[in-house]
Amino acid sequence: xxxxxxxxxxxxxxxxxxxxxxxxxxxxxxxxxxxxxxxxxxxxxxxxxxxxxxxxxxxxxxxxxxxxxxxxxxxxxxxxxxxxxxxxxxxxxxxxxxxxxxxxxxxxxxxxxxxxxxxxxxxxxxxxxxxxxxxxxxxxxxxxxxxxxxxxxxxxxxxxxxxxxxxxxxxxxxxxxxxxxxxxxxxxxxxxxxxxxxxxxxxxxxxxxxxxxxxxxxxxxxxxxxxxxxxxxxxxxxxxxxxxxxxxxxxxxxxxxxxxxxxxxxxxxxxxxxxxxxxxxxxxxxxxxxxxxxxxxxxxxxxxxxxxx
Amino acid sequence: xxxxxxxxxxxxxxxxxxxxxxxxxxxxxxxxxxxxxxxxxxxxxxxxxxxxxxxxxxxxxxxxxxxxxxxxxxxxxxxxx
Numbered sequence: 001x002x003x004x005x006x007x008x009x010x011x012x013x014x015x016x017x018x019x020x021x022x023x024x025x026x027x028x029x030x031x032x033x034x035x036x037x038x039x040x041x042x043x044x045x046x047x048x049x050x051x052x053x054x055x056x057x058x059x060x061x062x063x064x065x066x067x068x069x070x071x072x073x074x075x076x077x078x079x080x081x082x083x084x085x086x087x088x089x090x091x092x093x094x095x096x097x098x099x100x101x102x103x104x105x106x107x108x109x110x111x112x113x114x115x116x117x118x119x120x121x122x123x124x125x126x127x128x129x130x131x132x133x134x135x136x137x138x139x140x141x142x143x144x145x146x147x148x149x150x151x152x153x154x155x156x157x158x159x160x161x162x163x164x165x166x167x168x169x170x171x172x173x174x175x176x177x178x179x180x181x182x183x184x185x186x187x188x189x190x191x192x193x194x195x196x197x198x199x200x201x202x203x204x205x206x207x208x209x210x211x212x213x214x215x216x217x218x219x220x221x222x223x224x225x226x227x228x229x230x231x232x233x234x235x236x237x238x239x240x241x242x243x244x245x246x247x248x249x250x251x252x253x254x255x256x257x258x259x260x261x262x263x264x265x266x267x268x269x270x271x272x273x274x275x276x277x278x279x280x281x282x283x284x285x286x287x288x289x290x291x292x293x294x295x296x297x298x299x300x301x302x303x304x305x306x307x308x309x
Numbered sequence: 310x311x312x313x314x315x316x317x318x319x320x321x322x323x324x325x326x327x328x329x330x331x332x333x334x335x336x337x338x339x340x341x342x343x344x345x346x347x348x349x350x351x352x353x354x355x356x357x358x359x360x361x362x363x364x365x366x367x368x369x370x371x372x373x374x375x376x377x378x379x380x381x382x383x384x385x386x387x388x389x390x
Binding site for chain 1: 344345347348349352362364367368369372
């Protein structure tokens, strides 16, 4: 997956340079961790308003912070599938002697993180992970299931010079929890709505059956099973490469994975199924700046109308 | 060999049914094996038989039944011999 042709690597670095040069992103010295300008944020805010309108106000709005309960993260099985992407929060919990050791390590230019201890918090890997235990805690679902509107920063440890592969980025999600029929109908509806939204902002795209980046050799087996069952679709937009377009939206059917894990029961007492649609907000903004130019004032009138009204 | 495979599937397959009731061509995924369980089973097979599944064999079909697993293991152990 990392063996990309040099031209593609150059295109990624060149686009990152252009974004930094235009002041849309602000370098922090760590690949994939950037500040955002007011213009960049405005595009995301306006696109999110389009997503909200498409959601027709039917979902319960919940916002979780970008850190979540480590025990919930563990029980979700994230470390089984994506250990290479996880990030856990560590803090200093020692006494004055340990503090002294820590300062000496810093003074000596050594790695000082060994003196830290894991906390109860991990960085949220995907916006919907904190939702399932919260829904489970409420007890049996109502007859029409649940529909939730979420947004959060997420963390994935994959440093890269590709501006479309950030380590800290936002996902907007709608999540459906209910019977298999309810969640599959939801996914079908959002497959249509997602394409309509991307058409309105005049981005080229293709839809593909996709798989998650499961870890290791066994991950290939899991990815193939996921593809065979058509559990994940992605809406891909070329950003820095035509051959390897970037997933900007994904439409995921988790079957009963989260329902089993969290013992979420439908009104009929069956194990709940879940599905989600995720919008990669930075990726959508990056696609817009790539296709329509680095200054929003020069964007096509139809796109400006769709975003700013 | 099939009894050895049955034991490994019982330990790692996470099946919803008793593995003793399964015929050699019964679909293990239908019997409740998750894709993650199939990875656990794959690793256990590699350890037990001292083999390594090449990438071309890392597909759900390879682990779909006791019979399919047996032919894959036979192919890899005879290649090594």
